[in-house]
Amino acid sequence: MLTTVCLTGLATTAPADAVSGSRVTAGAGIALDEARSQANPRHRADYDDEFTIHQLGTVLGAGVRNRAIARSTGCSLERPCRSVALSFQVVTATGAARLNASNTSSAVNDHCPGCQTFAGAYQFIVSTPYRFTLTQATRNQLAVYERRLGALERSREPIGTVKNHADTLAAEVVSLLQDAVANTPHGPAVNSLNLRPTVTLRRHID
Template sequence: MNVHRKPRSSTRPFTQRAVRIGLLAAGVAGVATAVPAQAATAAPHAAVASDHVFTHADRAHHTQAEDSFTVRQFGTVNAAAVRNQANAVSAGCSADDACRSVALSFQIVTIAGEHTHLNAVNLSDAANKKCTGCQTLAGAYQFVVSTPSPFTLDDTARRQLADIHRRLDELTRSSLPAADLKSQVDGLAAEVTGVLHDAAAHAPKGGAQPEVTLHRQLDGWPGH
């Protein structure tokens, strides 16, 4: 089997550390949420979440494109294990009959608690299997919001995230070349980071400063 894979890149390494983590308590229109509102005041517990997008394009299905945009709200936790993954495969197409496979996953994780043990894993992989001239892109973006105390996204932040989700859907369905798509998806990720930074800045004050961490893995064919 002839499989070509691009080396992975990341703006921040995967982390496993003890941190103070905060809560974005409100849901986002058009965005999946993991936990009911009462979780914000529940007793500390352990939390686990996994989001995975997979696409496979071939001669029978030339274009396969999918994205997800989830908000995982866990309330106060002692420990959390969160995983975000995107995989895209193009197989068996030719240069004059090329395939297109796009898998994009945005995961926003919010957790509250003192000295929470966090294991955050973020992975992506794009593979061309005997697929000349194919467009293949896999992008995994994981946002972790850390604040000393729980807080709630206001209506403005929810509308902003919903709009970013809508534009991510449009990009995923577009016919942009993989290199251009990478740049524009990175732009949307920067917007999410900005929205979360603004929201965290209005969180109740505490001993630690609010922090928003982005884990990024983006692979694509053709690429630079």
């Protein structure tokens, strides 16, 4: 599901073994994030969450990737496993004429009857034609959401409930980012091709 919003409504990547982080080189920004969990008979409950903010600044283009991977392996129906991976990636970029975004999730039960396995990847991209940075107040609120995400992925609620809470949290993040963009003074545009600020959510669950 992809929803792009220009300050009006709802709007959210990483290869195997990637290390979370971001960098800007020669005008190109890169952001990578991944949450990965794996449950098995020796470790029947496993959880991982990422909530990362990347402020790329002014860039010509950006490649951003976010991924959540959850796997349950070899548990029995009598002693099932539970594996939950949730990754929230927030990226801000100014003047990016080209944006390559990837957001994926994968949840696998491998010979694991009755196991609960859930992966959710949520990618939030804020693109503006003028210089934009998150205020400390906005970052403080995002930190509150980060703590809520950590509590959610460790909860023992049914997977359907976890998914619903994750969606609700994502909607709150979008609303916060929309307000942050709307309330930022608009300076001169650094890229005349990108005339409107956008808040975009990419959501993939499995």
